[in-house]
Amino acid sequence: MKCPILSFAACALSLLPVAGAAKPNILFIFADDMTYDAxxxxxxxxxxxxxxxRLVKGGTTFTxxxxxxxxxxxxxxxxxxxxxxxxxxxxxxxxxxxxxxxxYHAQKKCWPQLLESAGYRTYxxxxxxxxxxxxxxxxxxxNVRPGMPxxxxxxxxxxxxxxxxxxxxxxxxxxxxxxxGKHWSEVQADDAVGFLQEADKSEQPxxxxxxxxxxxxxxxAPQEYLDKYPASKVAIPRNFLPRYxxxxxxxxxxxxxxxxxxxxxxxxxxxxxxxxxxxxxxxxMDAQIGRVLDQLDKSGKEKETYVVFTADHGLAVxxxxxxxxxxxxxxxxxxxxxxxxxGVEAGATSDAPIYLQDVIPTSLDWAGAKTPxxxxxxxxxxxxxxxxxxRDYVYGAYLGVQRSITEGGYKLxxxxxxNNLLRLYKVSEDxxxxxxxxxxxxxxxxxxxxxxxxxxQAVQGEFGDTLKLVRSP
Numbered sequence: 001m002k003c004p005i006l007s008f009a010a011c012a013l014s015l016l017p018v019a020g021a022a023k024p025n026i027l028f029i030f031a032d033d034m035t036y037d038a039x040x041x042x043x044x045x046x047x048x049x050x051x052x053x054r055l056v057k058g059g060t061t062f063t064x065x066x067x068x069x070x071x072x073x074x075x076x077x078x079x080x081x082x083x084x085x086x087x088x089x090x091x092x093x094x095x096x097x098x099x100x101x102x103x104y105h106a107q108k109k110c111w112p113q114l115l116e117s118a119g120y121r122t123y124x125x126x127x128x129x130x131x132x133x134x135x136x137x138x139x140x141x142x143n144v145r146p147g148m149p150x151x152x153x154x155x156x157x158x159x160x161x162x163x164x165x166x167x168x169x170x171x172x173x174x175x176x177x178x179x180x181g182k183h184w185s186e187v188q189a190d191d192a193v194g195f196l197q198e199a200d201k202s203e204q205p206x207x208x209x210x211x212x213x214x215x216x217x218x219x220x221a222p223q224e225y226l227d228k229y230p231a232s233k234v235a236i237p238r239n240f241l242p243r244y245x246x247x248x249x250x251x252x253x254x255x256x257x258x259x260x261x262x263x264x265x266x267x268x269x270x271x272x273x274x275x276x277x278x279x280x281x282x283x284x285m286d287a288q289i290g291r292v293l294d295q296l297d298k299s300g301k302e303k304e305t306y307v308v309f310t311a312d313h314g315l316a317v318x319x320x321x322x323x324x325x326x327x328x329x330x331x332x333x334x335x336x337x338x339x340x341x342x343g344v345e346a347g348a349t350s351d352a353p354i355y356l357q358d359v360i361p362t363s364l365d366w367a368g369a370k371t372p373x374x375x376x377x378x379x380x381x382x383x384x385x386x387x388x389x390x391r392d393y394v395y396g397a398y399l400g401v402q403r404s405i406t407e408g409g410y411k412l413x414x415x416x417x418x419n420n421l422l423r424l425y426k427v428s429e430d431x432x433x434x435x436x437x438x439x440x441x442x443x444x445x446x447x448x449x450x451x452x453x454x455x456x457q458a459v460q461g462e463f464g465d466t467l468k469l470v471r472s473p
Contacts, residue, residue: 024205027210034335035317038282047283059338068333073326081093114360125188184212307340327398328411401417424449
């Protein structure tokens with residue numbers, strides 16, 4: 001990143017907390033099921049996101065932010081437990097239960113408790129999905145939501161070719177995101193506006209954890225947002241497939257709820273319809289985020305507040321023949337990650353690989369607090385100062401059926417239940433992960449595979465991963 005006015009040293013110093021200065025506020029905005037590029041300002045040509053664009057233009061975007069995976073088909077459960085505990089994937093799994101989280105709470109080790117100990121008043125609204133009551137970890141918790149709105153049967157296995165679509169995402173009478181005629185995203189924004197108004201009356205710094213359930217299914221939005229995206233005009237993804245060739249081995253799709261939203265094999269029409277609804281609920285969420293940002297501006301505290309926007313994981317919605325997030329492709333493991341705040345360069349990007357949970361030690365840096373030793377994530381503050389050291393690799397895992405390692409522009413995916421199948425992509429040149437280099441083979445490819453395989457073996461301990469890795473001859 002560049003700092004055009006100040007010298008590098010002065011630029012770095014301008015990002016450091018000033019001794020005795022008031023602590024900055026922190027507004028953490030969390031989406032659900034939002035893939036990394038679903039923001040217009042990041043190059044998506046179909047979607048409208050004026051308020052997320054506002055964040056991108058006003059801050060720094062980390063273009064390679066990841067969630068490391070899941071021990072559950074509900075990937076959000078693992079992502080959020082990592083966020084609350086600061087522990088990496090399989091280490092977090094060990095405490096992701098009522099007793100484990102109760103112990104964390106009692107020892108004041110959860111993320112919001114760390115910020116409370118640093119002097120913050122903490123607020124929470126929205127999706128939770130963590131094995132402890134949110135009200136125990138935050139000073140204020142309102143409208144705490146479950147993992148998703150109640151399923152509506154006719155939202156699944158649709159649309160079928162030659163048959164009318166039974167689902168109307170704007171119909172408020174069928175429930176789902178519509179609670180008493182009001183969309184959950186609107187309720188969450190109401191809460192955040194109220195939190196900001198309450199915080200206005202205090203000199204105490206605030207931490208707001210605003211967790212939208214959108215754009216998780218059932219993807220419902222007001223008709224005016226759906227009208228922005230006629231299904232027939234929605235582009236088919238470049239990596240569209242009617243069916244992923246190793247579907248049953250990698251994810252048991254017929255047992256996964258979100259893979260059953262559309263018929264299998266996938267049709268182009270079904271992908272267009274579902275992507276239309278995905279875009280509409282994102283644009284509607286964006287409008288609610290705009291309300292929150294407007295209230296922050298109105299409070300006059302925007303210059304002393306860090307705003308972070310990210311998501312718990314991504315989503316396929318028709319890419320690679322998949323609809324869910326239970327896979328190692330970038331559309332599912334990468335998330336948007338934008339930071340706006342004091343000293344953060346506007347309109348900048350960083351390709352440094354980060355995990356979304358790196359926000360924990362980052363926020364503690366902003367708070368002037370020490371990061372506990374048990375937190376396994378790294379602060380991105382050095383990157384915001386223009387002097388961060390990049391991670392060498394990114395690890396990924398799903399249950400005992402998938403592993404991945406990304407390093408040096410390549411990604412290796414391993415499927416132990418599919419005869420130890422390996423797939424290799426040069427993601428630096430093939431961002432849609434279309435060309436499996438294992439098909440071509442040769443000494444050069446084998447050298448890359450061997451290097452990545454050794455790296456995957458070497459880093460398992462860091463993540464608490466005990467899966468035995470076996471390379472077939």
